[in-house]
Amino acid sequence: MFVGMDPLETHRAALTAVAFGMLGTLADAEDAVQETYVRWMRLPDADRADIRSPGAWLTRVTGRICLDVLGSARARRERYVGEWLPEPVPADSSVAHAALDPYERVERSEAVSTALLLVLETLTPAERVVFVLHDVFAVSFDEIAAVIGRSAAACRQLASSARRRVRDGRRRAAARERHDTLVAAFVAACATGELAAVVAALDPDAVLRSDGGGVVSAARRPVHGADAVARFLLGLARKNPTARLEPVVTGDGAGVAIRDGDALLGVVTVGVSGEADADARITDVWIMRNPAKLRLWA
Structure with a gap:
């Protein structure tokens, strides 16, 4: 059992950061990672041993779970009392560090800022998953295709659409x-x-x-x-x-x-x-x- 847990523990911070970027709250992100853990442990030992890159597998599964959660998120937002805001993150938290390292595709402020997370709320679930995985965490389109059940070419189109909507939805941030x-x-x-x-x-x-x-x-x-x-x-x-x-x-x-x-x-x-x-x-x-x-x- 503990052998099965090791890959998840090794990648937990990165997985939580991935889920946070998609869902906007730490609690939802932790729930998604926990569900990923459950699915990993349910794999037969032989299937788990055949996975060459546990980190890639865990990231794909986390992405699928977040995609499902995002599908019902708008309905939950409508029932929310008052204004809904994404969770503010301390700059020295593990979520912020994981969002920056080892990938440097975006600056720290871009990865976990309230400004960006609010714009991401306007994207479709598929656009948000593709944007976070590719533009923030540098996951390849081929891998993302397996997450959302679309072709790599379709994922590229979703990424382009997401970038355009993020660009149009944001004001120019000051230095x-x-x-x-x-x-x-x-x-x-x-x-x-x-x-x-x-x-x-x-x-x-x-x-x-x-x-x-x-x-x-x-x-x-x-x-x-x-x-x-x-x-x-x-x-x-x-x-x-x-x-x-x-x-x-x-x-x-x-x-x-x-x-x-x-x-x-x-x-x-x-x-x-x-x-x-x-x-x-x-x-x-x-x-x-x-x-x-x-x-x-x-």
Whole structure:
């Protein structure tokens, strides 16, 4: 039995990162990897011994499982209470590292950022599986064809379509240094408690989304416009006068953990974009309050 477990344990971090990119939450990713483990253990010993590359086999099976999960994901999103956001990931987590190493097809911020994961939510299940496997993890189209049950040529077309939709669905992200500078100024403005200072730190058309999962209080709908976003944030601060803002590094760059004593109230990630870095502004504020999506930060 333990011989059968070794390949899974060796590849667990990479498998979890693959599943996370497809599903957007660590819990769903871990469930997919666990199901992969179950299918590996159910193989007859002779069949398992004939698998030349356990890592490739495990990746293919994980991809198939995620494809099935994605098929029902939209229905589950419709039943979700309030806004659904992908899970924010610490930059030093195993999910982030596995998304970057050993493959360097995308930068860390691209692999696990909230901005990218939200765009991936707009893809079809097949497009998302192909994009994550090929463009993020450099899996060949021949291998992906076995995952989704289509030809390698069809997978290439899906990859091209996914790239186009990702490109069209994303604003131009600012360089990391510019991002982090603006986030620092934004946090400093929030600390003043002055409405004008917070508004000045935001793009006029900034949008705030908050995910409480129906478990904790959060904005049920997006908050639009710099003034409304600033008022929402300052109102949140007044409701939690003893809370402190703790700088953290997320898949999107600099972010903030909100803590009150030993309690973690939420993690804030920020999208910064503009036609040029000099013109970049904070366009998106994402607040994760759902405890189920904060395990990596606890």
